[in-house]
Amino acid sequence: NYSLVRIGASNNVTIKDCTFAGENDALVAIKSYTGGDRNLQVIGCTVNAGMHSLLQVPNVEEGLKVEGCEVYSKNGINLNSTLSLAMDACTFDVRGYAVRVGVNASVETKAKTFTISNSNLKSACAESDDAVIVIRDNAKHATLNLTNTTLEGTRDILGATSQTIINRK
Numbered sequence: 001n002y003s004l005v006r007i008g009a010s011n012n013v014t015i016k017d018c019t020f021a022g023e024n025d026a027l028v029a030i031k032s033y034t035g036g037d038r039n040l041q042v043i044g045c046t047v048n049a050g051m052h053s054l055l056q057v058p059n060v061e062e063g064l065k066v067e068g069c070e071v072y073s074k075n076g077i078n079l080n081s082t083l084s085l086a087m088d089a090c091t092f093d094v095r096g097y098a099v100r101v102g103v104n105a106s107v108e109t110k111a112k113t114f115t116i117s118n119s120n121l122k123s124a125c126a127e128s129d130d131a132v133i134v135i136r137d138n139a140k141h142a143t144l145n146l147t148n149t150t151l152e153g154t155r156d157i158l159g160a161t162s163q164t165i166i167n168r169k
Helices: none
Strands: 002-007 011-016 027-032 037-043 053-056 060-067 084-088 091-094 099-101 113-117 120-123 133-135 143-147 150-152 165-168
Touching: 027 037, 084 099, 099 113
Parallel strands: 002 027, 011 037, 027 053, 037 060, 060 084, 084 113, 091 120, 099 133, 113 143, 120 150, 143 165
Antiparallel strands: none
16 A cells, blocks of 8 residues: 555654545555554544545554544555544545454454544445454454444444444444
């Protein structure tokens, strides 16, 4: 994947009121290549159709906030080993996953909490491993809090197990 904004091992970064556009399914709006980021905020950004996603990070160690974003690309956000997310007032209308957490082939029992509020997440679930929210192996012990949030797709959540706590309010 290619990125328009590249970050890595950064602290206290806010990306605000940006519109990202491109005609390349491998083009990511914001990507961290190294991980170890802290206090990353993505606020009021729009990603137009034709791109891969809004955000791809190996891990944000603390303080990931996504607020007021509109995403119309192939995918939404991929958080890999990020421990927490605070998402509010977002609209995602994507072909693949809207939110994907965890990595495959890795088991981790660290507490993870993903909170999505006041949002509308829609996926066409275009591929067999897609859902609106995808929970991969090392996030199966996560807590997913959905408050005043609509999930629309053939599968709303894929990968949850008996260890995954899902709170819908």
